[in-house]
Amino acid sequence: MIGIVVWYAIRYPFERRAKRVRIVSHRRSGLDRLALASALFGLAILPAFYVVTGIPRAADYPARSWAIFVGALMFALAMWIFRRTHKELGRNWSVTLEIRDRHELVCEGPYALIRHPMYTSFLLMGLGQAFLLSNWIAGPAGIVGFVVLFFARADKEERMMLEIFGSRYRDYMGRTKRIIPYLY
Ligand code: SAH
Numbered sequence: 001m002i003g004i005v006v007w008y009a010i011r012y013p014f015e016r017r018a019k020r021v022r023i024v025s026h027r028r029s030g031l032d033r034l035a036l037a038s039a040l041f042g043l044a045i046l047p048a049f050y051v052v053t054g055i056p057r058a059a060d061y062p063a064r065s066w067a068i069f070v071g072a073l074m075f076a077l078a079m080w081i082f083r084r085t086h087k088e089l090g091r092n093w094s095v096t097l098e099i100r101d102r103h104e105l106v107c108e109g110p111y112a113l114i115r116h117p118m119y120t121s122f123l124l125m126g127l128g129q130a131f132l133l134s135n136w137i138a139g140p141a142g143i144v145g146f147v148v149l150f151f152a153r154a155d156k157e158e159r160m161m162l163e164i165f166g167s168r169y170r171d172y173m174g175r176t177k178r179i180i181p182y183l184y
Contacts, residue, residue, distance in 0.1 A: 035152035042145025050138035071131030
């Protein structure tokens with residue numbers, strides 16, 4: 001629950017500011033909306049519902065203190081990366097796939113190593129959630145939400161960036177990985 005509040009506190013100012021920057025091109029689609037909704041459902045709505053109601057109780061298993069410790073650490077790391085990606089993207093940030101007026105290609109900070117550090121933070125949140133919640137449904141739901149969002153989006157986002165930035169993005173792709181530094 002703390003994670004969800006901190007998540008929104010980080011995001012909110014960017015959402016407000018983003019409203020003032022003109023959008024010049026976008027790849028919004030029904031599929032993207034569905035993918036966003038599934039991430040929101042798996043990473044926030046379902047776990048919050050579980051924490052408040054304890055449902056589905058039949059899927060509970062005994063909690064372990066080491067797992068809660070590992071989950072909290074992962075979640076804290078995710079929040080830190082999430083905040084850094086917002087700061088680095090600044091006025092270029094969007095909830096969906098959009099190109100903004102005077103959009104700049106960001107290649108610094110976490111973006112120097114991977115092209116999708118914000119999605120990495122979602123993966124870490126999902127993993128953290130799986131460790132924090134000792135329930136076979138509410139626990140892994142975040143990872144499922146991440147998988148749907150990432151695979152519905154990454155290719156399309158990279159194609160959009162290639163169309164807009166051309167060889168600059170191609171070079172950038174050549175020297176970075178997608179979500180795990182040096183690996184993938
Ligand atoms: N995939 C990135 C960004 C997610 S926010 C990440 O996981 O960190 C989505 C928006 O960010 C897209 O609309 C796109 O316009 C913008 N974006 C993605 N990568 C970018 C980059 N390297 N520089 C500038 N904007 C970028």
